[in-house]
Amino acid sequence: xxxxxxxxxxxxxxxxASLELGCNYSYGGTVNLFWYVQYPxxxxxxxLKYFSGDPLVKGIKGFEAEFIKSKFSFNxxxxxVQWSDTAEYFCAVNARSGGYNKLIxxxxxxxxxxx
Amino acid sequence: xxxxxxxxxxxxxxxxxxxxxxxxxxxxxxxxxxxxRVMGKEIKFLLHFxxxxxxxxxxxxxxxxxxxxxxxxxxxxxxxxxxxEDSGVYFCASSQGVGQLxxxxxxxxxxxxxxx
Numbered sequence: 001x002x003x004x005x006x007x008x009x010x011x012x013x014x015x016x017a018s019l020e021l022g023c024n025y026s027y028g029g030t031v032n033l034f035w036y037v038q039y040p041x042x043x044x045x046x047x048l049k050y051f052s053g054d055p056l057v058k059g060i061k062g063f064e065a066e067f068i069k070s071k072f073s074f075n076x077x078x079x080x081v082q083w084s085d086t087a088e089y090f091c092a093v094n095a096r097s098g099g100y101n102k103l104i105x106x107x108x109x110x111x112x113x114x115x
Numbered sequence: 116x117x118x119x120x121x122x123x124x125x126x127x128x129x130x131x132x133x134x135x136x137x138x139x140x141x142x143x144x145x146x147x148x149x150x151x152r153v154m155g156k157e158i159k160f161l162l163h164f165x166x167x168x169x170x171x172x173x174x175x176x177x178x179x180x181x182x183x184x185x186x187x188x189x190x191x192x193x194x195x196x197x198x199x200e201d202s203g204v205y206f207c208a209s210s211q212g213v214g215q216l217x218x219x220x221x222x223x224x225x226x227x228x229x230x231x
Contacts, residue, residue: 105158
């Protein structure tokens with residue numbers, strides 16, 4: 001069965017620190033990969049996505065992620081975090097199941113950025 | 116353009132009662148998904164509608180949960196009777212492109228269900 005693993009459940013950083021959140025998935029077929037973010041009190045929104053082409057994708061607010069097919073990974077990075085990045089981050093994989101696509105999520109990583 | 120909307124935003128009910136959650140997807144989106152997140156755990160897939168048909172309901176916990184999408188528009192998720200372990204946040208999402216992988220899902224704000 002397809003699954004998504006996020007390595008860190010809680011991350012605490014100071015402003016301007018660099019961020020890397022790990023994500024690994026298990027699925028041997030074609031996948032599309034996503035990072036979603038949920039800011040406090042808001043709904044889930046798309047941060048970035050990988051469909052094909054350049055494995056280094058750039059998203060909103062200075063985030064980027066790199067798809068490494070050989071490692072089944074799609075880690076999220078940001079060189080310098082801000083207090084406003086405090087949120088919960090979810091890695092997700094869109095994999096084909098029974099002819100239709102199914103979006104599978106990881107457990108989420110709660111990021112707290114201190115000023 | 117209106118996004119995915121869910122009603123109610125919060126619901127507190129007693130064990131044994133019935134609750135119905137509603138999701139209005141983005142107009143024209145054939146795919147509609149229900150997910151649930153129990154506190155601290157992953158966002159777990161419940162089921163997937165393609166238009167009015169249930170394409171995949173492998174994530175539905177048990178027969179106390181009933182989802183419908185009459186006419187292929189809005190969807191309801193009914194829990195009857197509710198149990199304590201049903202507490203969590205129920206998310207709805209919709210997307211275009213039936214059978215396509217490269218399609219983005221848009222999420223509602225979720226319904227926080229608390230069973231006491």
